[in-house]
Amino acid sequence: MIKQQLPPMGWNSYCTVNCDPTEELILEHANLMASNGLRDAGYVYVNIDDGWMEQERDKSGKLVTRADRFPHGMKYLTDKIHSLGMKAGIYLGCGVTTWHEDAGSLGYEFEDAKTIAEMGFDYLKYDRHPKEGDPVRDTIEEYVKMGVALENCGRDIVYNLCEHGTTKPWLWAYGVGQLWRTGFDVRDIWDGANGLMTIVDKINQPISAYAGVSHYNDPDMLVVGMHCQNDWMGAGCSDLEYRSIFALWCMMAAPLLIGLDIRRMDHTAKSILTNKHLIAVNQDTLCMQGRVVRSIEGKFDIWVKPLSNVRWAVGLFNRATDATAISFTAEDLGMTKNIKGSLLDVWTEKTYDLEGEFSTVVEGHEMKTYIFEPKF
Structure with missing residues (x-):
């Protein structure tokens, strides 16, 4: 057990x-x-x-x-x-x-x-x-x-x-x-x-x-x-x-x-x-720890955590004190840019499309987190 x-x-x-x-x-x-x-x-x-x-x-x-x-x-x-x-x-x-x-x-x-x-x-x-x-x-x-x-x-x-x-x-x-x-x-x-x-x-x-x-x-x-x-x-x-x-x-x-x-x-x-x-x-059953997949020291990190049922959690973390725009594509998740899907904002529960590049403004010391689900 x-x-x-x-x-x-x-x-x-x-x-x-x-x-x-x-x-x-x-x-x-x-x-x-x-x-x-x-x-x-x-x-x-x-x-x-x-x-x-x-x-x-x-x-x-x-x-x-x-x-x-x-x-x-x-x-x-x-x-x-x-x-x-x-x-x-x-x-x-x-x-x-x-x-x-x-x-x-x-x-x-x-x-x-x-x-x-x-x-x-x-x-x-x-x-x-x-x-x-x-x-x-x-x-x-x-x-x-x-x-x-x-x-x-x-x-x-x-x-x-x-x-x-x-x-x-x-x-x-x-x-x-x-x-x-x-x-x-x-x-x-x-x-x-x-x-x-x-x-x-x-x-x-x-x-x-x-x-x-x-x-x-x-x-x-x-x-x-x-x-x-x-x-x-x-x-x-x-x-x-x-x-x-x-x-x-x-x-x-x-x-x-x-x-x-x-x-x-x-x-x-x-x-x-x-x-x-x-x-x-x-609590996702894959139990995988997320990691930083792309980073600019002192500015921002992009975190990715694989989830069950063909999904990924994506974190856009602004390390600086001033707001900044952070962008990512499906390549940051280890896939190709051609893969499209939906992004659920875990805080606002708003849904966005990921088609190529997604960009958003992130406040200083803020981490915006999304659940990505591919759509075909």
């Missing part, structure tokens, strides 16, 4: 509360997602990040849930999430401790996999945490070991190998897990060393060939709608830039895990996150 055939969609607690998740917060978000249309749009995972367990294990060596934050225990929480028609995700630290300095899973992989299975979780983010004074570490061995533990835990659990791209997991992790982080933690910043464009250009786009059914390059969480939601995530982006980021994540067949505090989600953010055409691009 193939686990998680399509890129997972859901929400993660980290960008909202850092390492301070609580039962109340998680259930509030699960209920909001079930009632505001996010669940029905495909966002079904409700994922708890670091900070849920104690620093010490119990006498038998098992992880201990923090009773002050999760007074009813984890099985109660996962049962509540499942009753909403959703799935529950959890965090473990690949190290002696987690980043929050709580009990790590290094050396306890089989015990901890069984524990989260008994708790009822459906998804694991396994986060690499190197620490001064560590024993000699073999990251690949550690992540493979957890993969084996999950296969033998008695429950189907989707495995996110969050080792931050340190061992190039896209080269070896196909049969180990379903998704792998490709680089550093995302920040709500358009450009710069830790910016969103660096993740796209330097990390995720160059490894597009390694994505496919049940194995995805994970650029980290979606920052759509955050608008500087806290002081450590970054200065924020414009709504137009968030729209482009969502289109890029969808074109890259990336996991769509919302980082926004859903309690403060506005209408614009919701309209972006629930765009049915882009979600369909992301």
Whole structure:
């Protein structure tokens, strides 16, 4: 059986509360997602990040849930999430401790996999945490070991190998897990060393060939709608830039895990996150990651993602700050200029003809996205 055939969609607690998740917060978000249309749009995972367990294990060596934050225990929480028609995700630290300095899973992989299975979780983010004074570490061995533990835990659990791209997991992790982080933690910043464009250009786009059914390059969480939601995530982006980021994540067949505090989600953010055409691009059964087929550095990129049923997604991405005209033909899709067809604008739902060359004005930092379908 193939686990998680399509890129997972859901929400993660980290960008909202850092390492301070609580039962109340998680259930509030699960209920909001079930009632505001996010669940029905495909966002079904409700994922708890670091900070849920104690620093010490119990006498038998098992992880201990923090009773002050999760007074009813984890099985109660996962049962509540499942009753909403959703799935529950959890965090473990690949190290002696987690980043929050709580009990790590290094050396306890089989015990901890069984524990989260008994708790009822459906998804694991396994986060690499190197620490001064560590024993000699073999990251690949550690992540493979957890993969084996999950296969033998008695429950189907989707495995996110969050080792931050340190061992190039896209080269070896196909049969180990379903998704792998490709680089550093995302920040709500358009450009710069830790910016969103660096993740796209330097990390995720160059490894597009390694994505496919049940194995995805994970650029980290979606920052759509955050608008500087806290002081450590970054200065924020414009709504137009968030729209482009969502289109890029969808074109890259990336996991769509919302980082926004859903309690403060506005209408614009919701309209972006629930765009049915882009979600369909992301969830297309070919599971191919889009790539840049033509580019003028600093000016624009043309992205193409093959889709099922003889269709292609085409993204016209203006990297500059000023509006510019971008043109393409069927040759950019790997075909010939003679092929004609229709173009569906995923945002406006207007349809255009592609006969030879198609040209349109694209605003600064905007990505216009179309679905191309040949017509004969």
